[in-house]
Amino acid sequence: MNKAWLSAQQLTGQDPSHLVQLAGGEQLQPEAASAWKKLCQQAAAEGIKLAAVSSFRSYQRQALIWQQKCSGIRPVLNQQQHTLDIEQLVGWNKLEAILLYSALPGASRHHWGTELDVIDLAVSPPDYQPQLLPSEYQPGGVFEQLGQWLPEHAQAAGFFLPYREYRGGVAAEPWHLSYQSLSSRCFEQLTLDMLEQALLRQPIAEQELVLAHLPAIYQRFVQTLCEPTA
Numbered sequence: 001m002n003k004a005w006l007s008a009q010q011l012t013g014q015d016p017s018h019l020v021q022l023a024g025g026e027q028l029q030p031e032a033a034s035a036w037k038k039l040c041q042q043a044a045a046e047g048i049k050l051a052a053v054s055s056f057r058s059y060q061r062q063a064l065i066w067q068q069k070c071s072g073i074r075p076v077l078n079q080q081q082h083t084l085d086i087e088q089l090v091g092w093n094k095l096e097a098i099l100l101y102s103a104l105p106g107a108s109r110h111h112w113g114t115e116l117d118v119i120d121l122a123v124s125p126p127d128y129q130p131q132l133l134p135s136e137y138q139p140g141g142v143f144e145q146l147g148q149w150l151p152e153h154a155q156a157a158g159f160f161l162p163y164r165e166y167r168g169g170v171a172a173e174p175w176h177l178s179y180q181s182l183s184s185r186c187f188e189q190l191t192l193d194m195l196e197q198a199l200l201r202q203p204i205a206e207q208e209l210v211l212a213h214l215p216a217i218y219q220r221f222v223q224t225l226c227e228p229t230a
């Protein structure tokens with residue numbers, strides 16, 4: 001295992017001091033920011049205007065999303081994009097439903113400054129609100145071209161798609177890009193104990209339920225992902 005080079009606070013989204021901010025608002029680790037700029041240039045040469053709708057997200061921000069999902073203020077969707085009645089779900093079933101699309105605060109890869117959710121501004125109408133649905137990236141979808149281009153070109157630029165397809169944890173997210181050399185180190189270094197400490201320090205909605213199921217959450221929704229293709 002590599003020596004830790006980020007603190008537990010940085011790995012769990014409680015300290016953004018390792019990040020730089022780009023002109024477009026993206027917050028990334030410096031090396032990931034350089035690679036992202038290069039990828040944008042490559043895409044532009046092929047008529048794709050890459051843009052990030054999300055990069056770094058803090059623990060507090062994720063905790064707010066989490067709370068809104070737990071209380072039903074934000075819709076909780078299943079893989080068929082049907083809204084679930086969250087008030088009917090209890091225990092592990094409730095956590096599982098939310099975790100399909102929303103990471104546990106402290107456990108989001110977006111805390112690391114290595115991840116981006118991307119769209120193509122060249123094809124979206126000015127008033128278009130990206131939904132971040134797989135159908136937008138599939139044939140016939142508004143981001144079809146990007147959906148094909150990304151898996152073919154991300155790797156050469158140092159990125160991969162950890163949620164390229166569903167592997168039993170997080171749902172397929174063909175828009176989620178990860179800067180591999182740095183994110184693989186974060187992935188190795190983020191431990192169950194760090195997650196527990198972050199939660200104890202800043203409790204979240206359904207705290208007791210989450211703590212009771214934390215090892216299972218870590219296994220299925222943090223550790224389970226698509227490996228980079230060689």
Ligand SMILES: [Zn+2]
Nearest residue numbers: 115116117176
């Ligand atoms: Zn994402």
